[in-house]
Amino acid sequence: MKCRICGKPAVIKLRAHNIALCPEHFVEFVQKQTAKAIKHYRMFDKDDHIAVAVSGGKDSLALLDILTELGYKVSAFYIDLGIKHMDYSKTSKEKAQAFCEKKGVKCLVYSLPEMFGMGIDEAARKSRRTPCSLCGMTKRYLMNVAARDLEADVVATGHNLDDQAAALFANLMRWDVSYLAKGYPVLPAEHGFPKKVKPLVFLTEREIAAYAIVRGIDYVRYECPHSEGARFLVYKEHLNAIENMSPGTKRRFYQGYTENIWRFQIEFPEQCEKKDEEESPMKPCKICGMPTASEDGICSFCRFWRPEEVKKIKGQE
Amino acid sequence: MITVKINGEERQMPAKGTIRTLAVDLGLNPETVLFVVNGVLQPEDYRLQDGDEVEVVSVVSGG
Structure with missing residues (x-):
């Protein structure tokens, strides 16, 4: 298989785009797709300071790499959830910090065990809440704190096309119209909260993992122990089965949704209209x-x- | 037949087998995995050689 652009040996075939690419042109492809999403959804520009949420996984480290390569002003932050199983948090933190250091990017760490004497597992056990709901609330809060501490204009996360398509699939299965009104990859700054964006929404998990491998990014290869068996993975599995039969389905599904999101927003204008600060x-x-x-x-x-x-x-x- | 190592375990394969045929044999959806052969990412038509060391990388994460 040869690279469509230069004819050198290809390392990946992208069936949704009907092209095969060599390492050099694949890296260029991924960076261009990210730049295209940033522009298409008006996420930020070159004057903005972007705080990237890094987890040590492929998506967030690839995002940090792409944004620095594209010339954006970037800082990072890592949230240490204190997950002890298989040294998950310890390894994730080491990988995140090592990559930030390699890229010369400042990285703030917010450690739950250091701040509160316990991690998410112990806190969930004590409160009888599920670790995932506690984790979501905690991460959302600390993202806002990180943006404030870094004096960033925007928080960028590594959510990819598969994440967005799976969330859309799940919300459609439940006809959860209030969530369907706010699945856009940009959340505007409001009421003292920073703007939040997802620049990898044009890229699949497979493309991002391949990018990380080709770029030699050392990321955590195993999953958060709490995600095993999660319903979200089932939605991804079904979407990937359809994608395998009909390449490009995930992209058409999610992009079509972002073009039609206004249909849901009519039903729930409070999810999308920017309110005056006084009304807040x-x-x-x-x-x-x-x-x-x-x-x-x-x-x-x-x-x-x-x-x-x-x-x-x-x-x- | 050739012998290749898949994630550290030896496996016999027909000569001229490709990554695509290996994915089918392993029952994997090609949309959810990547194949790194002897440390290099390879596309689905890569023809496996005797002694190749293959790492099957799962790309799906929990979100």
Whole structure:
């Protein structure tokens, strides 16, 4: 198999695009697709400072590599969830930090065990919550903190086409119209929260993994122990079965959705309309100062992770 | 027949077998894996050689 562009031996065939590419032109292809998504969805420009959420996995490290290669001003942050199984968090942190150092990118670390004396597993056990729901809430909060600490204009995450298509599939299966109204790869800055973007939405997981291999990116090859058997993986499996029969389906599915998202947004305008700051129900959390809409003025992160301070505040009231 | 190592385990394959035929034999959806042969990423028509060391890389993550 020869590279469509230069005729040298190809390392990958991209059936959805009907091309085979050599390492050099494959790297160029991936970087161009990312640049195209950034422009198409108006994610950011060269003057913006971008905070990349790095996990040590293929997607986030590839994203960091691509954005630096494209000449963007980038910083990174890593959230240490303290997952001890198979040294998952320890290894992920080492890989994330080593790659940031290699690229000369500043990387802030937010460690749950260091901040609160326990990781996500222990916290989930004690609170009888699922690790994944606790993890989601914790990561969303710390992303906002990282953007503030890094003085970044935008937070970029490594969500790819497969992630977006699987989430869309799941929301359609449930006809969850409120979620369908907000599946766009750009979340605008609002109420003190930073703009959030997903620049890898034109690329499949396979393309990103291949990019990481070709670029020699040392990423964590195994999965978060909590994702095993997750329903999300089942949706991905079904979409990949369809993709194998009909290459390009995932791309048409998700891009068609972003072109038609307004149909869902009509039903749920509150999910997408930018409100005036004065109309906003948001106020600073009484403990950490981050914006919160909760009635008692304490954000969900502080309510969970800082119970002693919550008690103190409640006692004073 | 040729002998190749798949993720460290030896396996017999018909001579002239390709990565595509290996994926079918292993029951893998080619959309969910990559094949690194002797440390180099290879496309689906790569013809496996006796003694090749193949790493099957799963690309699907939990999100």
